[in-house]
Amino acid sequence: MAAQLKPGSGPLDYGSRLWLKTLFAAIFFMLYVPILTLVAFSFNTDKRGIVWRGFTLDNYVKAWNNASLQESLINSLMIAFISTIIATIIGAMVALLLWRFRFPFKPAYEGVMALPIVIPEICMGVALLLFFVNTGMMSTTVNLPWPLNLLNIIIAHVAFCFPFVTIVVRSRLVGFNRQLEEASKDLGASEWQTFWNVIVPFMKPGLIAGALLAFTLSLDDFVITFFTSGPETVTFPVKVYSLVRRGVSPEINAASTVLIVITVVATIIAMKLQAPEKSGKG
């Protein structure tokens, strides 16, 4: 029977049907052509960046030499770095709390914890801005030396990044065999030794994946950063936005390409680590 079916007409052969292939092609075109154009035009010699005139790496050099762009990138990386560390620690602790303990109103706590994921960014941005202004943190931090003047943004980024870490780490913990913990204690380890020698190594892929997720989220955040940054502190996405308003230049293409590469690499690593391990169980 099966031998008589034409290729592509089998029950699960959707992939080889023409209309489906066309649809796939169209979707990929819509999704990735803008990005590819951006990358391609970062190598363009044309100043206005609209017509292709020839290959160059000058844009990267120019972008690198642009002091304000450089400063904003360093700000962004610094913010992403610090907020990732804090968000990973807080996120992992929340994940452990939710995994390990039973307490009153736990479902409510879980819901509230995940709120920053679902709340529109704009609301969160405004809320954080109002909070910082009303508590006087806005005016205080602005005058602090670098990197302390980034404090508001870091706090804001931690607030929306840590739930992602929690979700990733917690899904990892679900597969934990509690007998490993018992075995550790039975062999003479204290709670603390068990935590560091058994539970943390088990969480590690989740921690790394969560941290990379937080890093990329923080690095390319625009809306919340826009609201919570002072007039003096500029992050990379905010800087790009202000440059674009004055007109597109290949420099921005070059800088954006760098950001895309960082983000994509981090995401790939995160996804690799998050993939369920075949040997995850003891």
Next chain:
Amino acid sequence: MAEPIVSIRNVSKKFAGNIVAVDDISFDIEQNEFFALLGPSGCGKTTLLRMISGLETPTSGQIMIGGENMALTPPNKRPTNMVFQSYAVFPHMTVAENIAYGLKVTGVPADETKRRVAEGLEMVKLSHLASRKPDQMSGGQRQRVALARALVKRPKVLLLDEPLSALDAKLRDEMRLELTRLQENVGITFIIVTHDQDEALSMASRIAVMEKGAVQQIATPAELYERPANRFVADFIGKVNLIDARVLAKKGKTVTCETQGLGKIDIVTDQTCGDKVTIAVRPEKLKISKAAPKGAKLVAIEGTVRDVAYYGDTSHVVVLAKGGVELAVNVQNDSREGGSGVERGQKVWVHWAPQDTIILTE
């Protein structure tokens, strides 16, 4: 006799919702015993083992290990180590690191740790796999890692929670032998939890049969099998024919019973019994013959063969006695020709020696 190594005194364990897992158990385990806790699932045997290890706290009662009350001793300070049902080998550590773990966390010096790990690997014959990760090993090998990891700690008592249940049949037989040899070599008290009566009978020196959180009987394997204390034990250990009966007369060691379905039977026993009893006979104690047996002392019952199941070495024959009772008989197929020698529908006599009958009062 020396002081018991483990002493359980009126131990009870209640879980949330007032579920009684272990109900007022008291017994002692002697030095160097291979002790088995045997019972159906949910009988509380694992809970009892976990209370000995300290992973579970008794609701009431005391557990003494080596003469010391363990009430306030956490699992990491107890002289016991456990082999878990899932082995619980640490997946991120190599075999050698797994075995060294218990020594490392308790601050045993590095060179001594190294020596003891090598000894441990030797003991379970895994020296060639020392740097493997557990995910590259078979279930049997992981089990050995778990064993070595516990034994290098040199515990006073080794606890084994269903250690063979996750292995396939052939490996299980091998491990059974290996465990008993290991126990003789290291001279440590082993306490094993199992639901498999064959496992308990073949390995243990003493067995506690548990049901519904209580100990039904503690005895050697042979005693459990031949002299079960009650109906549950008789039925749980091995196969048995159970017949309700009423005692009519006692004369010396001979008890005359009126059985349900089998008529009057004379039994020779040194047990005392009440009026209502259950009589029990193991299938291999029953014999089948085609004519009425000659020996006057034998208990003989006439019936029809209902089923014959051929097992190679034995055949399990079910005989429907005249009174409507089914009797299971195990026949040794001791010659190549003829098998059990009976076939379905055949009229036969079933007989046994009166002293092979067990009288159960409960």
